[in-house]
Amino acid sequence: MPNNSSHLPFVGAFDAARPGLPGAGLSWLKDFRETGIERFNALGLPSSKIEAWKYTRLKPLEDTDFQPVTDDDGMAALDTVPSLLPNPGGRPRLVFVNGRMRPNFWIEGDLPDGVHLDCLRDVLTRNPDWAEAHLGAIAGDEAMPLMQLNKAMMDTGFVLRVDDGVEIEQPIEVVFIGGLTDRPVAYFPRNLIKLGKNAKATVVKHHFGQGVGAYFANAVTEIDIGEGATFNHYTVQAESRDATHLSTTHVRVAKDATYESFNLAVGGRLSRNEVSVRLEGEGGHCGLNGAYLMRGREHCDNTTVIEHLAPHTSSREVFKGVLNDESRGVFQGRIVVHKNAQKTDGHQLCKTLLLNTGAEIDAKPELEIYADDVKCSHGATTGQMDETALFYLRSRGVPEALARNLLVQSFLGEALEEIKQDDIRQALTDKVVHWLPAACFLSEEWRDA
Amino acid sequence: MTTPKVISREATSSELDADYKWGFTIDIGSDLAPKGLSEDIVRLISAKKEEPEWMLEWRLKAYRHWEKLKFQAPKWANVKYPPIDYQDIYYYAAPKSNAPKSLDEVDPEVLEAFEKLGIPLQERERLAGVAIDAVLDSVSVATTYQGMLEKHGVIFCSMSDAVKNHPDLVKKYLGSVVPYSDNFYATLNSAVFSDGSFAYIPKGVRCPIELMTYFRINQADSGQFERTLIVCEEGAYVSYLEGCTAPARKTHQLHAAVVELVALDDSEIKYSTLQNWFPGDKDGNGGVYNFVTKRGKAAKNAKISWTQVETGSAITWKYPSCILQGDNSVGEFYSIAITNNCQQADTGTKMIHLGKNTSSKIISKGISAGRADQTYRGLVRMSAKADGARNFTQCDSLLIGDQCGAHTVPYIESKNKGAIVEHEATTSTISEDQMFYLRQRGIPPEDAIALVVNGFCREVLQQLPMEFAVEAQKLVGISLEGSVG
Numbered sequence: 001m002p003n004n005s006s007h008l009p010f011v012g013a014f015d016a017a018r019p020g021l022p023g024a025g026l027s028w029l030k031d032f033r034e035t036g037i038e039r040f041n042a043l044g045l046p047s048s049k050i051e052a053w054k055y056t057r058l059k060p061l062e063d064t065d066f067q068p069v070t071d072d073d074g075m076a077a078l079d080t081v082p083s084l085l086p087n088p089g090g091r092p093r094l095v096f097v098n099g100r101m102r103p104n105f106w107i108e109g110d111l112p113d114g115v116h117l118d119c120l121r122d123v124l125t126r127n128p129d130w131a132e133a134h135l136g137a138i139a140g141d142e143a144m145p146l147m148q149l150n151k152a153m154m155d156t157g158f159v160l161r162v163d164d165g166v167e168i169e170q171p172i173e174v175v176f177i178g179g180l181t182d183r184p185v186a187y188f189p190r191n192l193i194k195l196g197k198n199a200k201a202t203v204v205k206h207h208f209g210q211g212v213g214a215y216f217a218n219a220v221t222e223i224d225i226g227e228g229a230t231f232n233h234y235t236v237q238a239e240s241r242d243a244t245h246l247s248t249t250h251v252r253v254a255k256d257a258t259y260e261s262f263n264l265a266v267g268g269r270l271s272r273n274e275v276s277v278r279l280e281g282e283g284g285h286c287g288l289n290g291a292y293l294m295r296g297r298e299h300c301d302n303t304t305v306i307e308h309l310a311p312h313t314s315s316r317e318v319f320k321g322v323l324n325d326e327s328r329g330v331f332q333g334r335i336v337v338h339k340n341a342q343k344t345d346g347h348q349l350c351k352t353l354l355l356n357t358g359a360e361i362d363a364k365p366e367l368e369i370y371a372d373d374v375k376c377s378h379g380a381t382t383g384q385m386d387e388t389a390l391f392y393l394r395s396r397g398v399p400e401a402l403a404r405n406l407l408v409q410s411f412l413g414e415a416l417e418e419i420k421q422d423d424i425r426q427a428l429t430d431k432v433v434h435w436l437p438a439a440c441f442l443s444e445e446w447r448d449a
Numbered sequence: 450m451t452t453p454k455v456i457s458r459e460a461t462s463s464e465l466d467a468d469y470k471w472g473f474t475i476d477i478g479s480d481l482a483p484k485g486l487s488e489d490i491v492r493l494i495s496a497k498k499e500e501p502e503w504m505l506e507w508r509l510k511a512y513r514h515w516e517k518l519k520f521q522a523p524k525w526a527n528v529k530y531p532p533i534d535y536q537d538i539y540y541y542a543a544p545k546s547n548a549p550k551s552l553d554e555v556d557p558e559v560l561e562a563f564e565k566l567g568i569p570l571q572e573r574e575r576l577a578g579v580a581i582d583a584v585l586d587s588v589s590v591a592t593t594y595q596g597m598l599e600k601h602g603v604i605f606c607s608m609s610d611a612v613k614n615h616p617d618l619v620k621k622y623l624g625s626v627v628p629y630s631d632n633f634y635a636t637l638n639s640a641v642f643s644d645g646s647f648a649y650i651p652k653g654v655r656c657p658i659e660l661m662t663y664f665r666i667n668q669a670d671s672g673q674f675e676r677t678l679i680v681c682e683e684g685a686y687v688s689y690l691e692g693c694t695a696p697a698r699k700t701h702q703l704h705a706a707v708v709e710l711v712a713l714d715d716s717e718i719k720y721s722t723l724q725n726w727f728p729g730d731k732d733g734n735g736g737v738y739n740f741v742t743k744r745g746k747a748a749k750n751a752k753i754s755w756t757q758v759e760t761g762s763a764i765t766w767k768y769p770s771c772i773l774q775g776d777n778s779v780g781e782f783y784s785i786a787i788t789n790n791c792q793q794a795d796t797g798t799k800m801i802h803l804g805k806n807t808s809s810k811i812i813s814k815g816i817s818a819g820r821a822d823q824t825y826r827g828l829v830r831m832s833a834k835a836d837g838a839r840n841f842t843q844c845d846s847l848l849i850g851d852q853c854g855a856h857t858v859p860y861i862e863s864k865n866k867g868a869i870v871e872h873e874a875t876t877s878t879i880s881e882d883q884m885f886y887l888r889q890r891g892i893p894p895e896d897a898i899a900l901v902v903n904g905f906c907r908e909v910l911q912q913l914p915m916e917f918a919v920e921a922q923k924l925v926g927i928s929l930e931g932s933v934g
Contacts (some may be wrong), residue, residue, distance in 0.1 A: 046489060051525065076805060103698060150593070176509070218827070311893065328769070339851070342851070352863075354863065354866035355866060356866055357864070357865050357866045357867065358833065358835075358864070359864075359866065360862070360863065360864045361861070361862070361863050362860070362861070362862045362863075363859075363860075363861040363862075363872075364858065364860050364861070365857075365859060365861075365872070365874075366856070366858050366859075367846075367855075367856060367857040367874060367876055368856045369846070369848065369854060369855050369856065369876050370853075370854045371848075372848035372849065372851045372853070372878040373851075373878050374848075374876060374878070375875075375876075375877055376875065376876040376877075377873070377874060377875040377876070378857070378871040378872075378873070378874050379871075379872060379873040379874075380859070380861055380870070380871075380873075381869070381870060381871045381872070382831075382863040382868070382870045383866075383868070383869040383870065384866040384867055384869075418646055423714055
């Protein structure tokens with residue numbers, strides 16, 4: 001049994017919270033949660049002594065007493081939910097407020113037969129056997145404390161299942177809204193995504209904060225991509241200034257399957273996007289890309305591991321960061337090529353733009369290679385804005401503020417270009433423009449030209 | 450011009466291990482302190498060397514600190530080995546005869562040992578133009594050309610002589626770059642170091658010849674803990690070479706050295722290493738554990754350049770680093786690391802940019818063959834004050850065979866928007882096309898590999914002093930022998 005006198009956050013609240021958590025009546029889930037809290041209790045919070053946490057300290061968890069959300073928190077008043085993508089009508093969309101699903105914002109959209117989209121709570125009630133077989137099947141790392149904490153406390157999340165051969169063109173939008181409470185709350189989404197053979201789907205996750213309250217989100221997403229299937233995964237993290245957003249994603253890519261993802265981070269006091277992709281079948285591919293724009297004292301951490309376990313697999317990774325004020329960016333990217341994964345093709349690029357001395361980037365691009373017939377490379381740069389490019393623009397009459405914005409945009413362009421769908425790329429680019437400081441544009445036509 | 454046969458193919462081959470050409474032992478009779486480490490041993494080492502009180506105090510401080518660290522040998526490196534029993538090592542081993550006054554008095558067997566290695570200690574090798582300090586086990590046995598160097602005001606002698614004859618310099622600079630509390634192995638070294646080389650180049654002097662130290666471990670079960678200190682005064686220049694070998698033994702030998710470089714304003718130190726400690730046999734038996742701390746501190750406009758060719762040792766743990774403290778200072782790191790059979794290496798560099806407009810360049814070439822595992826681990830840190838600082842890093846790995854591993858772990862930390870850091874790394878294998886092309890022209894596979902590898906390493910080989918470069922190229926070929934089946 002967990003030691004309730006533990007100083008670790010949430011351990012004390014576990015017993016009290018348990019009856020309210022989804023699937024409370026399921027005995028296998030009870031064991032699942034208990035092993036989670038025991039492991040978490042044994043591991044403790046990650047400290048800087050752990051190599052993977054060398055540059056990120058979970059300070060908010062030390063100085064804020066977060067409490068699990070209640071149903072009341074989930075009913076916080078909310079008028080409308082803005083959509084990230086244009087023309088929200090007709091698109092399937094799920095909305096979670098403070099970790100509770102809000103059916104009134106649900107848009108059914110046109111989900112074709114063979115696509116099942118539910119919230120975790122419903123799946124645990126209606127289809128517990130499926131949940132038992134799939135929960136923790138992909139994300140089972142015993143050594144990751146935050147994953148163990150999620151295992152114990154998971155209280156929300158969505159489940160997407162796409163049957164063999166079913167393709168859904170429309171992106172599915174999932175919105176997580178936080179911050180609408182006056183006390184610091186915590187919620188623990190667990191998302192499960194499973195694509196059958198030759199299936200295809202796109203999910204756009206949008207995390208954003210409203211109000212000013214501090215909150216803590218610790219999400220785990222498990223993605224299983226079947227043979228020949230394609231999954232596009234886009235995330236926009238625009239949490240509020242006081243939010244702590246930790247996200248762990250584990251992906252399994254089967255033979256000839258593709259995983260494409262882009263993570264845009266523009267908010268959060270502390271955010272960490274941890275992704276682990278296992279390319280398990282021949283011909284598997286993954287594109288793991290992202291951009292982050294930080295200001296103030298924000299801290300953003302991208303930690304990724306791509307494991308090539310089969311021959312003829314390929315991966316491509318581009319991360320771009322823009323850091324202003326006293327913000328801090330961390331990039332830890334590891335490519336592992338296992339013994340029999342011959343003919344692997346792996347490329348990784350991480351570039352950072354520092355807009356202010358005082359901002360800090362810590363980058364650690366790693367290659368770990370055990371097969372000889374491979375092509376792997378990585379590159380990393382940090383530096384400031386190109387002064388000659390700035391001069392060029394200004395000499396042509398572009399105001400300085402605008403010129404700077406343009407250069408930041410063009411810097412991020414290399415990463416954003418990795419997004420294949422036009423409307424999603426445009427939506428993310430708009431987010432970037434929105435982040436930039438206001439600058440007077442010469443004219444709309446000029447801007448679009 | 451005669452080439453000093455530093456690492457020569459012609460050197461006597463060993464009966465113990467025919468693949469390692471420097472594996473012979475010599476029976477010269479050693480003066481051994483009992484095995485194990487204690488405060489008494491530290492006192493004994495100090496007494497044997499007739500050291501002044503302050504030196505003993507420094508050693509004891511280090512020893513007491515080490516006691517606290519006792520079971521905290523760094524574990525983060527990507528190397529695997531059974532725990533070392535620090536009480537089962539000889540911490541002091543010296544050739545038995547009394548300290549020689551001149552070369553003529555050196556024990557003929559010791560001279561013969563170095564002769565076998567091709568180290569030109571004798572005057573007849575005067576034209577070789579390299580001043581050599583030869584260190585056998587823990588004791589410096591001979592230093593050549595001292596007279597000539599003295600005329601230029603250059604001091605080049607063993608560390609023990611320096612402690613006796615130049616205490617002020619040693620006191621001032623010893624531990625100023627690598628403090629005794631720096632890390633586990635450096636602390637151990639500070640407590641028990643028995644010899645090493647000391648070089649001091651006075652203001653404005655360009656050292657007329659290259660300085661060289663030759664290290665050899667002879668005694669079984671002994672550790673070698675040498676300590677090298679090089680001080681370059683304002684505007685001075687020195688090029689320093691270091692070579693190492695050890696007999697082929699069935700047990701592992703520990704080598705924990707410390708090298709400190711002090712480059713004052715406008716000076717330049719070029720430090721080249723050819724590390725060829727016994728790598729162990731094909732199955733990983735025996736071999737030297739090479740745990741070395743090397744660091745230089747560069748003042749205003751100074752330059753420190755590390756060049757290393759690492760082909761030996763069962764395990765290498767080594768990160769020659771530069772602290773670029775003064776404005777406009779420059780740090781360079783050129784490295785070739787070759788691991789074959791069961792060798793493991795975790796090596797790289799640290800470039801700490803503190804001053805304005807400091808620049809650094811890292812070129813690392815790693816070659817992994819057989820069942821070897823190799824890691825490049827490097828740190829580039831731009832402090833908030835390092836305006837206009839610049840770094841370029843390139844680390845390439847070459848894999849030969851499907852049983853080996855090559856890893857790249859660079860750490861990049863930048864706190865200054867005006868600092869530019871560029872890092873690139875690639876990993877690849879020798880392509881079938883390259884091999885086919887060479888073999889088609891009648892070049893045997895082993896030579897073809899040596900050719901490709903030499904081309905792969907060229908950028909670094911070019912940085913070596915000429916005499917060293919020839920030997921290094923040969924060594925690259927020899928180290929990879931047997932890596933193609």
